[in-house]
Amino acid sequence: MDSETLLSRITDYANRPNPYPLYAELREAGPVVRQADGSYLVGTYHHIGALLHDPRMSADERVRTTPPPPEKIRDPSFLRLDDPEHHRLRTLAMRPFGPPHTPGRVNAMRGEIARITTELLEALPTDRQIDIVDDFAYPLPVTVICRLLGVPREDEPRFRVWADALVAAADVRPDEDTIAQDEAGRRAGNEMSQYLLDLAEQRRGEPTDDMLSAFVNEPDRSLRLTPEELTATATLLLIAGHETTVNLITNGVLTLLRHPEQLDLLRREPHLLPQAVEELLRYEPPVHMRERTPLADIEVAGTTIPAGTSVVLALASGNRDPKQFHEPDRFDPTRRDVEHLSFGSGIHLCFGGPLARIEADTALGALLPRLGAARLVQDPPPYRQNAMLRGPRHLPVQL
Amino acid sequence: MPSDLRDARIVIVGASLAGLRAAETLREEGFAGSLTVVGDEPRPPYDRPPLSKQVLIGDVPAEATALPMRRDPDAEWRLGVAATGLDLLEKRVMLADGESLSYDRLLIATGTRARPWPNPEEGALQGVFTLRTIDDATGLAEALAAGPRRVLVIGAGFTGSEIASACRERGLDVTVAERGPAPLVGALGGTLSRLATLMHRGHGVDLRCGVTVTALHGDGNGRFTGADLSDGTRVEADVCVVALGAVRNVEWLAESGLAAGRRGVACDAGCQAFNMYGIVINDVFVAGDVSRFPHPLFGYQMLSLEHWGNAVAQAEVAAHNMLNPGPLQRPHLTIPTFWSTQFGLNIKSVGVPTYSDHVVIAQGSLEASRLAMVYGYRGRVTAAVTVDMGKALDYYRHLIETAAEFPPPPGAADRAIAADIPIPSDVPDPKGLSHEPVVALTGYLPDRRLMVVQPAG
Numbered sequence: 014m015d016s017e018t019l020l021s022r023i024t025d026y027a028n029r030p031n032p033y034p035l036y037a038e039l040r041e042a043g044p045v046v047r048q049a050d051g052s053y054l055v056g057t058y059h060h061i062g063a064l065l066h067d068p069r070m071s072a073d074e075r076v077r078t079t080p081p082p083p084e085k086i087r088d089p090s091f092l093r094l095d096d097p098e099h100h101r102l103r104t105l106a107m108r109p110f111g112p113p114h115t116p117g118r119v120n121a122m123r124g125e126i127a128r129i130t131t132e133l134l135e136a137l138p139t140d141r142q143i144d145i146v147d148d149f150a151y152p153l154p155v156t157v158i159c160r161l162l163g164v165p166r167e168d169e170p171r172f173r174v175w176a177d178a179l180v181a182a183a184d185v186r187p188d189e190d191t192i193a194q195d196e197a198g199r200r201a202g203n204e205m206s207q208y209l210l211d212l213a214e215q216r217r218g219e220p221t222d223d224m225l226s227a228f229v230n231e232p233d234r235s236l237r238l239t240p241e242e243l244t245a246t247a248t249l250l251l252i253a254g255h256e257t258t259v260n261l262i263t264n265g266v267l268t269l270l271r272h273p274e275q276l277d278l279l280r281r282e283p284h285l286l287p288q289a290v291e292e293l294l295r296y297e298p299p300v301h302m303r304e305r306t307p308l309a310d311i312e313v314a315g316t317t318i319p320a321g322t323s324v325v326l327a328l329a330s331g332n333r334d335p336k337q338f339h340e341p342d343r344f345d346p347t348r349r350d351v352e353h354l355s356f357g358s359g360i361h362l363c364f365g366g367p368l369a370r371i372e373a374d375t376a377l378g379a380l381l382p383r384l385g386a387a388r389l390v391q392d393p394p395p396y397r398q399n400a401m402l403r404g405p406r407h408l409p410v411q412l
Numbered sequence: 413m414p415s416d417l418r419d420a421r422i423v424i425v426g427a428s429l430a431g432l433r434a435a436e437t438l439r440e441e442g443f444a445g446s447l448t449v450v451g452d453e454p455r456p457p458y459d460r461p462p463l464s465k466q467v468l469i470g471d472v473p474a475e476a477t478a479l480p481m482r483r484d485p486d487a488e489w490r491l492g493v494a495a496t497g498l499d500l501l502e503k504r505v506m507l508a509d510g511e512s513l514s515y516d517r518l519l520i521a522t523g524t525r526a527r528p529w530p531n532p533e534e535g536a537l538q539g540v541f542t543l544r545t546i547d548d549a550t551g552l553a554e555a556l557a558a559g560p561r562r563v564l565v566i567g568a569g570f571t572g573s574e575i576a577s578a579c580r581e582r583g584l585d586v587t588v589a590e591r592g593p594a595p596l597v598g599a600l601g602g603t604l605s606r607l608a609t610l611m612h613r614g615h616g617v618d619l620r621c622g623v624t625v626t627a628l629h630g631d632g633n634g635r636f637t638g639a640d641l642s643d644g645t646r647v648e649a650d651v652c653v654v655a656l657g658a659v660r661n662v663e664w665l666a667e668s669g670l671a672a673g674r675r676g677v678a679c680d681a682g683c684q685a686f687n688m689y690g691i692v693i694n695d696v697f698v699a700g701d702v703s704r705f706p707h708p709l710f711g712y713q714m715l716s717l718e719h720w721g722n723a724v725a726q727a728e729v730a731a732h733n734m735l736n737p738g739p740l741q742r743p744h745l746t747i748p749t750f751w752s753t754q755f756g757l758n759i760k761s762v763g764v765p766t767y768s769d770h771v772v773i774a775q776g777s778l779e780a781s782r783l784a785m786v787y788g789y790r791g792r793v794t795a796a797v798t799v800d801m802g803k804a805l806d807y808y809r810h811l812i813e814t815a816a817e818f819p820p821p822p823g824a825a826d827r828a829i830a831a832d833i834p835i836p837s838d839v840p841d842p843k844g845l846s847h848e849p850v851v852a853l854t855g856y857l858p859d860r861r862l863m864v865v866q867p868a869g
Binding site: 062063066067068069071073095096097100307308309311320358359360362 | 774775776780782784803804806807810821822823824825826827
């Protein structure tokens, strides 16, 4: 088959359980591979890294030669903005979350994350096989991000519906008609925005210890988010704060059950877990692709990519590049120098990374003792539709 | 590793960052012989960058800056004793306590010390400090914590500027006296030094440029009270910090025959020391602040750097080369980088900003105090400095490594409108650059850290 169809084949649901041979084909085809739809696909570690750091690469979909129709574009979050707007919004979002203004926030959640994990494990059904996704990997990060933002836990079913619609609308599907998804995504986005805005409004003057409260009660006028910025930011945090971590934990369990010898090693030497999580992020990353657009014609490895063209960076492919990682297709929790691309790199480097690491660490650490006798009921498990945010929809396990 | 090296005797002179990292690397690479580390300070290796930052604002006690060890280097530590001489023929290092150490391989990593105030009597006044060691930092932090009426900082390079910043953070009045036209001008050139001037003044520093300090005064009881400046003014202060840069610790090598001088000990790209005739001495290596080495990206000029990252990288290369025969040796090609935090700004540099003739603001703006300044020399990118934009540095590092055209290509999302025209970099001419390199840089693949030969024509 032709390398011009790689993106279509990668996003084809049939290849969701194992896209890695396609990534190998992509790296083989060259650092930059033009696709039939005119976009470019990049799958080698160093070129992805360079493009993520390149100030001429825009994260803003509106700069594309064929931008999305105006009705599809909502107030973009800083994930989809460039500096200096990106910097301003990201900095404001960081203020109540991390250093320098709130350096201890994430670490202080360790205890609570451990408590939530224990509760979930104790509530696991004993009379049937469990679904790692629905029974464990999904509720954990959702509860954590709700707590952090200040969203009541009982409203979770409401925004789960919104989040699903938004994530579906954000997927890359080169050959498909996405009008229905786009419309559903827009509607969900509006409803979610209104919901978050109402919630934040209730906190004005009556702060509780959460990020929404911090946003609306910021005393310095110049540091306040507008209502549009607030909803875009909170929506991003809510979605990015759990969609990815669900996959990280689920992929973790799946990978460990597929590698019993490594599972045994971790059960014997749990201090290796943080390193194993890093390797997991490399080996089965929750985020497989990011899209960028050059603001000027740029040359990458001898190919000129015209300004305004969509460039898809296959992070998961870069993570398996043999030019960067020795025996990249081997899952090795003792691997050193695991500088993966799974949190991105450059100015958009995921700022939730430290939180995701703690959650994965805690979740897998608590599960380890039970995984010794566990068995995968279905391998490969059924996957979610999304190719960019890839992960199992269910992971039935017999404990 | 050849078997004769595995059980050899290695001596490292210098027990700071470079010495420690070299010792660790030797063991990581399988060295099983005897290893001795000599240091003139009586304490184990510690980290210096925090001494002019977190320690001075009182966040961290100076004693808490010990360097973490990556592994136990299993070395004999000879601390609190200085090396006083080197006999290349006998392969011996003489020590201040009268003993001597024989070696098969020697690493010189003696670093630098603070340049003292030229008048020893004035420099000995109580309240006059330099800043290089833990003891210096402890004394200065105590003096600042005591709440002096005013602090005088002599010299507005990176250390002087960081000290002034720490004083303001503590709410202390501070005067900075600088011989040059602006703070940091020697390191960063004219444009950024103007931003530095604004930062000093904006944070309430009494900044005096184009002046020198002509005399320090005491109260008759040996306590510092103030200083005279060359413009005829006088500064009344309780504390004075002499921040006039560093002196390389090479005196002990004076009789050795090595190419050791004011600017350091010369070595080749593989960290092997030159003797005074420019001949490589096979069993003597140099790393860290005390070294001078040729760098292909900067015209093979001999670079001497006082950078944390250089000490680490060069120590690792030196240690590797100490254990391996010529064909397996590696060059030290690391691009120089350094960082500083002052007045709430994070300044990071990659490349050699002084090796430049023009600059352009490639991203951000001076007005926003957030920018990436790119430096070029004869049409190629040689350095970049970011202010509160550290994540941009990797991109510019790549431009430097690939000798990319200057000015860099346009199109950056946050490029300032007015910045398309390069302006003179306004740094002192790179001295001693009398010819272009006869060996051009070819085939250096930065992502693989390898050299390959590309036949000409």
